[in-house]
Amino acid sequence: MTADELSLAGGRLAALSWGDADAPTWLGLHGWLDNAATFARLAPLLVEALGIRLVALDLPGHGHSRARSDDADYPLWGYLPDVIEALDTLSLPAVTLIGHSMGAGVSSLLAAACPERVERLILIDGLASTTCDASETVEQLRTALRARRRPRGDGAGYDSLEAAVAARVRGGVTRMDADTARPIVERSLLRGEDGRYRWRTDRRLTMPSLLRWAPEQMLATVAEIGAPALLLQATGGVLNERPHVGEACRRIARLERRVLSGGHHLHLERVRVAQVAAEVVRWSQRREREDER
Numbered sequence: 001m002t003a004d005e006l007s008l009a010g011g012r013l014a015a016l017s018w019g020d021a022d023a024p025t026w027l028g029l030h031g032w033l034d035n036a037a038t039f040a041r042l043a044p045l046l047v048e049a050l051g052i053r054l055v056a057l058d059l060p061g062h063g064h065s066r067a068r069s070d071d072a073d074y075p076l077w078g079y080l081p082d083v084i085e086a087l088d089t090l091s092l093p094a095v096t097l098i099g100h101s102m103g104a105g106v107s108s109l110l111a112a113a114c115p116e117r118v119e120r121l122i123l124i125d126g127l128a129s130t131t132c133d134a135s136e137t138v139e140q141l142r143t144a145l146r147a148r149r150r151p152r153g154d155g156a157g158y159d160s161l162e163a164a165v166a167a168r169v170r171g172g173v174t175r176m177d178a179d180t181a182r183p184i185v186e187r188s189l190l191r192g193e194d195g196r197y198r199w200r201t202d203r204r205l206t207m208p209s210l211l212r213w214a215p216e217q218m219l220a221t222v223a224e225i226g227a228p229a230l231l232l233q234a235t236g237g238v239l240n241e242r243p244h245v246g247e248a249c250r251r252i253a254r255l256e257r258r259v260l261s262g263g264h265h266l267h268l269e270r271v272r273v274a275q276v277a278a279e280v281v282r283w284s285q286r287r288e289r290e291d292e293r
Contacts, residue, residue: 001044003036005064006055008089013082014064018043019053026096027087028056029079029103031126031265033201035063037183038100042267045277050284054098057086059106061202063187074205076129079106080113087117094119098280100267101126101238112224120287121229122280124267125237127248128222132212144208152203157196164189164197174238174264183268215244223251230256230283232276236263256283 006015016036026046030038036056043054058065059079068074083106087095096119099107104126111118132140158164168181189197213221229252233239249257258279262272 001047003040003043008057009082009085012066013060013086013089014058015055015086016040016043017053017055019047019051021053023047023051023053024096025053025055025090025092026098027083027090027092028054029083029097029099029106030056030059030062031101031103033062033188033205034100034184035187037063037187038265038268039098040183040268041270041273042277042280045274046280049277049281052096055086055090057083058187059103061205063200067202068204073210074202075209075211076102076105077109080110083110084114084117093117096120096122096284098122098124099126100124101264105129108222108225111227111229112221115224115226118227120284121225121227122283123229123231124276125232125234125239125264127231127239127245128218129213130242131215131218131244134214137211140208140212141210144210147207155198157192157194157198158189159196161186161189161197164199175236176263176265179270180263180265180268219244219248219251222248225252226254228254228256228287230280231258232266232279233257233259234262234264234266235259236261237266238264 001018003016003018006017008015028039030036035058039056046052046054060082061067061074094117097107104123105128107121108128111121165178165181165185168185169176169178188199188201190200191197239245249255260266260275262269266272267276
């Protein structure tokens with residue numbers, strides 16, 4: 001199943017869409033430095049099994065969406081107006097959100113802040129925001145400001161798609177093989193007049209955040225999530241390394257948590273994607289039956 005390209009928010013946001021335009025629409029939000037193609041293998045399975053349409057955004061600075069202005073930044077909560085604008089453009093008063101990693105964090109914040117816009121919440125190896133203790137605030141600021149003073153260049157680029165894929169595999173924060181990385185990398189590249197491939201992704205996204213929430217802020221936020229939620233946590237994912245995840249899960253009233261074998265991008269791994277889809281389909285169908293009672 002091929003995806004359709006969409007342009008939203010007056011051309012500022014790009015997206016990929018799978019499924020019939022008249023079908024019930026879900027919105028997909030990708031992870032940090034990824035893009036809408038993160039759902040390229042999962043979306044067709046969900047569309048076929050559930051009869052839905054899945055629209056996956058390229059968040060600002062990622063994929064084919066525009067970067068922020070030179071004086072702007074990319075805090076996690078800064079994506080919320082973009083998601084709301086995308087929902088308004090698609091004429092979706094409320095929606096099922098499916099988010100991976102950073103996209104799961106954005107989805108969590110939106111479900112807490114705007115409960116009327118979120119019917120259900122599906123989180124893939126991500127939850128809310130990363131945190132730091134209040135005592136680490138100044139050091140976080142210092143590190144982030146130093147990074148912003150370093151000169152930025154376009155880099156030499158890559159002579160082939162394969163070279164770019166290999167660079168993503170080598171340099172990624174989370175472990176991922178070349179086959180898993182390929183859909184994301186293909187959408188992240190722009191070929192210049194010199195024939196070399198360079199990243200479309202805004203380089204500012206690789207800089208440390210100026211601020212992170214304190215654990216108390218994160219926990220108070222997730223406690224406001226009222227929508228039914230499914231968390232698919234990977235055995236080799238990032239949530240295992242984060243403090244406060246267990247407490248955050250306990251504070252979400254209608255959360256179901258599943259731990260699945262796989263890496264952080266398990267929804268893109270060919271040997272795992274069917275299992276991820278099966279979990280989402282089972283949970284969604286059960287929610288539908290319960291809502292009909």
